[in-house]
Amino acid sequence: MVFLAALALAAVMLLGSSLHRWQADLSGTVTVQVPPLKESAQTDAAVAELVKFLRLTPGVEAAQALTQDRLAALLAPWLGETAEVGELPMPRLIDVRLRTGALVDLSAVGAKIADIAPGAVIDDHQVWLARLVRYARALETTGIVVLGLVSAVWVVTVLFVTLTRMSIHRTVIALLHLMGATDGYIARQFQRHALIFGLGGGFIGVLMAAVALLALDQAAADLATPILPVPRLSLGQWGALAALPIVTAVVAMLTARLTVLVQLKRMP
C-alpha cells in the first residue's frame, strides 16, 4: 500500500515540479520564426535586421538568433546527427526574452516584424503551453486521486485488522474492562501495535518505491535525448517520501484508536 502511495506521490511531485519548470522556462519568452528567402544571404540580412529591431523594442531584455549549429542540435533527435540542416528549407529562429513584468504588445511587434521580413511570425508558446499544462494537470489530478484511494484503502485495512484483533483478544479486552481499565488504556494497547505495524510496512514500502524510482531514473537517463527530459526528485521531495512511513504509522495508530474506542462504547 505504501509502495503504491509512494509511487503516486512521486508522480504527483514530479509532475508538479515539471509543470512549474516548463511554465518558468517558457513564460517571458517568445520565438520569432523567419521563413527562408531565395538566397540565404537575404535570410541572414532579414534576421539581423529583426534582431536589431527587437533589441530596441521596449520590454525586450534580449534577442538572439539561433545559429545553424544550434538548430542542428535541436533537430538532431528527429533528423539524426548527420543531417545537413542548412540545406533544408527551415525557418530561422530568433529567441526573444522579455523583461520581467514588462507589458509588450505582441500583436504590434508582430505587425512590425512582418513589415521588416514578410512572413515572419511571433510564437508566444501559450497555445502549446496551455495544452501541455492541461495534460500535466490531468495527470497530476489522477495521481492525487490514486494517492487518495490508496490512503482510503490503507485506512480500511487498518480498521479491519483492528476489528479482527479485537475479536481475537475479546476475552482479554473483557477482562481489562472488568478490572477497571479505561477505554483509553485498552485503545493504547491496540494503537501501539498499529503504530509498529504502520512503521514497519511503511519503511518497506518506501524502500521498494525508492528502488523502483532509482531504477526508472537510471533507465530514463540512458535514453540521453532532449525529447524526454528526465524528471528528477529534489532533496525536499525525497524527504517527503521518507516521511511517508511516519505519516502511515500515525494514520494507522489513529485509525486503530478510533476503531477501538467506538467498539468499546458498546460495552456497559
Place this chain on the structure above:
Amino acid sequence: MPVVDLSGVRLRYGNGPEILRGTDLVLTRGSFHFLTGSSGAGKSSLLGLLYLTMHPTAGAVRLFGVDIGTEPRRRLPDVRRRIGVVFQDFRLLAHLSAFDNVALPLRIVGTREDQVRANVRELLAWVGLGDHLQALPSTLSGGQQQRLAIARAVIAQPDLLIADEPTGSVDDSSAYRLMRLFDELHKMGTTVLIATHNRALVQAFGHPELHLEDGVLKLASMNEHG
C-alpha cells in the same frame, strides 16, 4: 453507606422470562455472604449486575453509594477498580506469567513498577505461589490457578470481592483451602459475596446465605455468629 444496594432490580434477556423479579439486596461493609440457588436461577446474572457487565431492565443498582444507572460511563472504571472478581474458569491470561497476571490491575491504574514488584511478590507468597512467579497458568494445577485468580482479584485491595463458583473447577481439599483464603480476606475488612452450589462449604463456613429462586432473592439462613 452500604457497599451494595439493589432496589427493585429486574433483569430479562431480550424477550425471555425475567431472571430477576424485583430483587432487593443490601450488603454492608465487611459482610460475607453466600449466594445460592439452583443452576439457571440467575446467580451469575445477579453477580454480573454487581461487577457491571450488564445493566438491569429495571430498578436501581448502587455500589459504594454510586447510582450506576445515572453515573457517566467514563466514571465507571473507578467503580470497577473497587471490585475484585473471581471466576469458576479462572480467566487468567494464558500468555502472561503468574507475576504479570497478578500485576495487571496495578499496571492498569499506573502503579509504579517497583511498587508493583513488591506487592505482587508479597501477595503471591501469601497465597502459596511464591515459587511460581514466572510460571504460565497452564503449568499450574487447578487449585493453584484459582489461588492465582484470587491474588489478581485482591491485589488492588478492592472493597468488594465477588466470586462466581470459585471452587467449581477444583477438588474438595483445594476448595476448602480457597475458602479459607476468602475468610482471611474477609477478616482484613473486605466485603465478600460468593456464589456457590456447594452446600457443604456453605454449612462448613456458616456465613449468611442469600438464596435465589424464581427470580426472587431471600435471606436463607443466619449462622449463630451472624
